[in-house]
Amino acid sequence: MKCRDCGTEAAEVIGLCRACIERASAEELLAPHTVVRRALAPGVRCVCFFGGSPEPQLPFALRGARRIVEEAEAQGREIRICWEWNGAGSPTLVRQAAELSLASRGIVKFDLKAWDEKLALALCGVSTRPSFDNFRMVAEELLPAAGHPLLTATTLLVPGYVGEEEVRKIAGFIATLSPDIPYSLLLFHPAYCLSDLSVTPLEQALGCFRAAREAGLRRVHVGNLHLLGLSFPAFLSLANKHR
Numbered sequence: 001m002k003c004r005d006c007g008t009e010a011a012e013v014i015g016l017c018r019a020c021i022e023r024a025s026a027e028e029l030l031a032p033h034t035v036v037r038r039a040l041a042p043g044v045r046c047v048c049f050f051g052g053s054p055e056p057q058l059p060f061a062l063r064g065a066r067r068i069v070e071e072a073e074a075q076g077r078e079i080r081i082c083w084e085w086n087g088a089g090s091p092t093l094v095r096q097a098a099e100l101s102l103a104s105r106g107i108v109k110f111d112l113k114a115w116d117e118k119l120a121l122a123l124c125g126v127s128t129r130p131s132f133d134n135f136r137m138v139a140e141e142l143l144p145a146a147g148h149p150l151l152t153a154t155t156l157l158v159p160g161y162v163g164e165e166e167v168r169k170i171a172g173f174i175a176t177l178s179p180d181i182p183y184s185l186l187l188f189h190p191a192y193c194l195s196d197l198s199v200t201p202l203e204q205a206l207g208c209f210r211a212a213r214e215a216g217l218r219r220v221h222v223g224n225l226h227l228l229g230l231s232f233p234a235f236l237s238l239a240n241k242h243r
Helices: 032-039 055-074 091-104 117-124 129-141 164-177 202-214 232-241
Strands: 010-014 046-050 080-085 108-111 151-157 183-187 220-223
Touching (some): 046 055, 080 091, 108 129, 151 164, 183 202, 202 232, 220 232
Parallel strands (some): 108 151, 183 220
16 A cells, blocks of 8 residues: 555554544554554555554554664664644644654654544544644744654534534634645545545635645645545645635
């Protein structure tokens, strides 16, 4: 498989919000040496820890990631370490994980679910403030030293919950840190506890895309467009017509 973040051949490691589409993937328990062995398979150039979210196993994930990098270097190989998470873990551990991605030329992707606290509690059961605080920390303290796109963010466009206002606030926050941080808006499809909702409507996707760009971000993408039978170029064409 290819890493959804850096695009290289990857091994994946699973770490739930109510819309989680990876819930069925979290059944297998892996010993540290098994994770390392799989990561060092021929052709693997990236290890992506995602989920769910890897924070509940972050000390374990960090130990495994460090061993992977060390053994890869001993073999004369480069393996990138990527994280796709909600980012709400211990700031100390989040920084250590991001530093590992910085050193290995990997990517740290924060899933920023909601800006409004009440909405965050409804969707996730917890506050998203720690996620935004850790995002700021990585952006301010590590991103300036990166020679590659170390930090990215995503937001899931849940129908009836996450619309233009939420996206505008999240995008505005990101833009104050750097207008060039990549931001991906993901179309929702019914899963887990939100199986009674629809796919994100096209008009909602268009409005949120415009809101993110108007907030000052230069690198805005929309993912899962296949759910609407569209490619990103086709979506861009529609977005430009609806200005």
